[in-house]
Amino acid sequence: MNPDAKPILVVGGGIAGMTAAVEAAEVGYSVVLVEKEAFLGGRVIRSYKYFPKMCPPSCGFEINTRRIRNNPRITVHTLATVEEITGTVGDFRARISKIPRYVTGNHSLDDTITEQLGSERPDEFNMNVGTTKALYYPHDTAWPPLHVVDREALSDADMLTLTETAPPGAIDMGMSAEEFAIDVGAIIIATGWRPFDAANLENLAFGQCPNIITNLMMERLAAPGGPTGGMILRPSDSEAPRNIAFVQCAGSRDENHLPYCSGVCCMASLKQARYIREQDEEAKITIFYIDVRTIGRLESFYHDLLEDENITFVKGKVAGISEDAGNNLILDVEDTIAGEKPAAQFDMVVLATGIVPNTADVPIPLDLEYDEFGFLDGGTGVEGVYSAGCARHPCDVSTTTKEATAVALKAIQDLNR
Ligand SMILES: Cc1cc2nc3c(=O)[nH]c(=O)nc-3n(C[C@H](O)[C@H](O)[C@H](O)COP(=O)(O)OP(=O)(O)OC[C@H]3O[C@@H](n4cnc5c(N)ncnc54)[C@H](O)[C@@H]3O)c2cc1C
Numbered sequence: 001m002n003p004d005a006k007p008i009l010v011v012g013g014g015i016a017g018m019t020a021a022v023e024a025a026e027v028g029y030s031v032v033l034v035e036k037e038a039f040l041g042g043r044v045i046r047s048y049k050y051f052p053k054m055c056p057p058s059c060g061f062e063i064n065t066r067r068i069r070n071n072p073r074i075t076v077h078t079l080a081t082v083e084e085i086t087g088t089v090g091d092f093r094a095r096i097s098k099i100p101r102y103v104t105g106n107h108s109l110d111d112t113i114t115e116q117l118g119s120e121r122p123d124e125f126n127m128n129v130g131t132t133k134a135l136y137y138p139h140d141t142a143w144p145p146l147h148v149v150d151r152e153a154l155s156d157a158d159m160l161t162l163t164e165t166a167p168p169g170a171i172d173m174g175m176s177a178e179e180f181a182i183d184v185g186a187i188i189i190a191t192g193w194r195p196f197d198a199a200n201l202e203n204l205a206f207g208q209c210p211n212i213i214t215n216l217m218m219e220r221l222a223a224p225g226g227p228t229g230g231m232i233l234r235p236s237d238s239e240a241p242r243n244i245a246f247v248q249c250a251g252s253r254d255e256n257h258l259p260y261c262s263g264v265c266c267m268a269s270l271k272q273a274r275y276i277r278e279q280d281e282e283a284k285i286t287i288f289y290i291d292v293r294t295i296g297r298l299e300s301f302y303h304d305l306l307e308d309e310n311i312t313f314v315k316g317k318v319a320g321i322s323e324d325a326g327n328n329l330i331l332d333v334e335d336t337i338a339g340e341k342p343a344a345q346f347d348m349v350v351l352a353t354g355i356v357p358n359t360a361d362v363p364i365p366l367d368l369e370y371d372e373f374g375f376l377d378g379g380t381g382v383e384g385v386y387s388a389g390c391a392r393h394p395c396d397v398s399t400t401t402k403e404a405t406a407v408a409l410k411a412i413q414d415l416n417r
Contacts, residue, residue, distance in 0.1 A: 005415035006185035007032050007075075008408070009094050011082055011364065013143070014042020015397055016389025017190035018064045019404035020411075025073040029412055032182055033068075033076045034096055038138040038148045040065060040076070042192050043390075044397055045141055046125060048222035048230075051271045051396070052301050061141060078143045083179070085366040089384025089414050090185045100175035102149035107170040109135070109147045116161055121153035123227065126220045129235075130227040134158060139225075149173075186384045186411035189364055189376055190404065193355040193390035196251040196258055204250060204351060209323040210236040212349045214250075215268050222275040232279055234348050236327040240280055241348035245331060246273065247318045248289040252354035260373060262354025263394035266293045269352050270305055277310065286312045286346070288333055314342060321349060355394040384414045 008024050010017045013035030021031045044050060044057045068074050077098055084095040103109065119134035134153040142148075149171070154162070162171055198206035198214050206212050211234050213221070224230035234241050246269040251257040266289065273285045292313065294302040305311050320332040324345075331344035360374025369381030376387035386407035389400035 001028055002416045005029060006091070006183050008411045008415070009034065009082070009092070009182070009184040009187045010190055011187065012042065012190035012192055012358075012389075012391065013037070013040040013076065013078070014190060014192045014389065014400075015044050015060075015064075016192065016391070016400045016404045017042075017188070018061075018068065019401045020188045020190060020388060020408045021074050022064060022067045022071065023405045023408040024412060025071045026067070027412065028073070029415060030073045031075070032184065033074060034080045034082055035076065035078045035143070036081050038078050038101065038143070038146075039141045040068075040078070040143050041139070041141045043216075045139065046127075046216070046223075047219045048224075048226075048275060049271065051267050052298055054271070054274070058140070065141060065143075076143055079148070083365060085187065085364070089382075090417065092184050092187060092384065093181055094184055094187070095179065095181045098178040100151075100177060101146060102151065102171055102173055102175050103135075103147045104170060104172050104175075105144060105146050107167040109166060109170060113162070113166050114147070116165060117154075117158045119153050119155045119158045121150045126227045127214070127217045129217060129220060135162060186414040187366075187386070188404075188407050188411055189359070189368075189380065189385065189387045189391050190389050191358045191362075191364070191391045193357055193394070194361070196262075196353045196356050198250060198351050198353050200257060201251055201351070203320045204247065204318065205321045205323070206351060209321065209327065209329060209349075210234075211241075211323075211327050211329060211347060212321060212351065214351050214353045215265065215272060216353070218272050218275070218350050222272070222279075232276055234327070239347075240283075241276075241346075242280070242282065243284045243346050244276055244286075244348045244350065245329070245344070245346040246285065246287045246350045246352055247321075247331075248287065248292075248352045249317065250351035250353045252352075253290060258354050258356065258373070260354075260394070261293060263293070264396050265352040265354055267298055267301065267396070269350065270294065270302055272350065273305060273311055277308065282310075284310050284312075286314055286344070288314050288316055288318050288331070290315070290317055355390055357391055359391060384411075386410050 007030035010033045080098040114133045120131040122128040123130045220226040252262040316333045318333045357374045371377045388403040
């Protein structure tokens with residue numbers, strides 16, 4: 001082991017970044033983990049359960065966060081991004097910037113303080129279903145475990161209330177952004193993905209009809225910490241939906257949007273069909289698909305649902321969705337196996353939107369080789385820089401953790417050259 005090895009920089013604190021960080025640190029290497037949100041866990045921590053085992057994500061994350069917390073070789077910076085990277089393998093320099101959280105950590109804050117505030121912000125964690133106060137606790141995986149003030153959302157009057165009512169020294173509205181540079185030997189890009197914006201699919205009327213939601217909104221509806229306390233309810237009237245459609249490939253495998261398969265949306269919908277059936281044994285579900293892609297060991301998850309007489313699979317691409325006066329939804333779709341148009345009225349529709357790499361919107365500040373969609377698929381074109389998880393390609397958690405472990409090893413090899 002090279003005693004002069006510089007740390008490994010991991011950009012992104014989702015399951016890919018957390019895995020790469022603990023794997024490298026636990027064999028003795030220093031890691032600096034940079035995450036733009038105020039919490040760790042990325043997209044997976046926002047799910048209710050994850051396939052194929054159907055465990056809540058907190059199971060695996062509790063172990064990972066403990067491994068990070070107990071390892072002095074890992075330094076975590078949240079609310080942080082990498083602004084510039086220079087240098088070469090073994091000797092990179094990264095400039096990091098951190099936005100202020102305005103909460104010092106000198107005193108604990110409780111709900112009596114947040115509740116006094118009128119200022120609210122969209123609840124991004126819950127896919128903007130509902131709001132939080134402008135002083136909010138990001139999630140159980142908040143790192144450090146502190147509230148955050150959303151300065152833009154906080155009114156001047158509430159700023160005064162906050163500084164007057166919080167324990168002296170708990171809030172520092174004068175806190176400013178930090179900037180610093182670190183020297184690192186190798187870099188792992190684990191910046192993950194965002195959902196394809198369903199508003200681009202005008203024919204599927206997302207945003208025009210309240211009872212059309214996306215698969216990520218469904219995750220939050222089903223989650224106990226979500227906006228409905230875990231009850232899957234129709235947004236228009238808060239009634240439990242009885243007849244739900246899933247529209248697969250909402251944007252994916254479509255030359256006008258995402259020409260590629262997002263890889264996980266079939267399994268995600270099958271998983272969500274189980275959420276619905278667990279809550280309501282009478283509920284009926286129809287899944288409209290192009291192909292059901294559940295490869296390898298995931299096939300049995302699909303086959304189990306084929307046995308469920310309340311779940312119908314229809315091979316057909318949904319061409320359009322309209323709404324009746326009761327906010328019910330009518331799908332324009334042809335069953336391509338039966339060669340007919342089924343009666344297709346539902347009280348809720350879930351659009352299975354796919355995966356867009358975050359690097360398509362915000363590239364890493366280094367001259368890397370992306371594919372045409374913005375993924376760092378395979379090599380990055382720069383020695384000593386690797387990618388893992390959904391920064392690399394659409395994939396599930398199991399693939400992500402394997403890749404993250406593999407690139408941790410590649411980075412370690414670079415440090416020992
Ligand atoms: C609807 C749906 C349901 C799914 N359900 C399952 C499931 O049940 N089981 C399963 O195995 N897989 C599931 N997946 C896939 C799973 O979400 C991915 O495998 C997983 O999120 C990949 O982890 P990641 O760390 O690569 O990316 P992410 O989870 O996206 O994490 C990336 C992290 O990087 C951070 N970041 C982004 N840009 C920057 C930046 N510039 N600087 C610093 N930080 C940054 C982000 O804030 C985030 O914390 C599902 C996917 C979808 C679409």
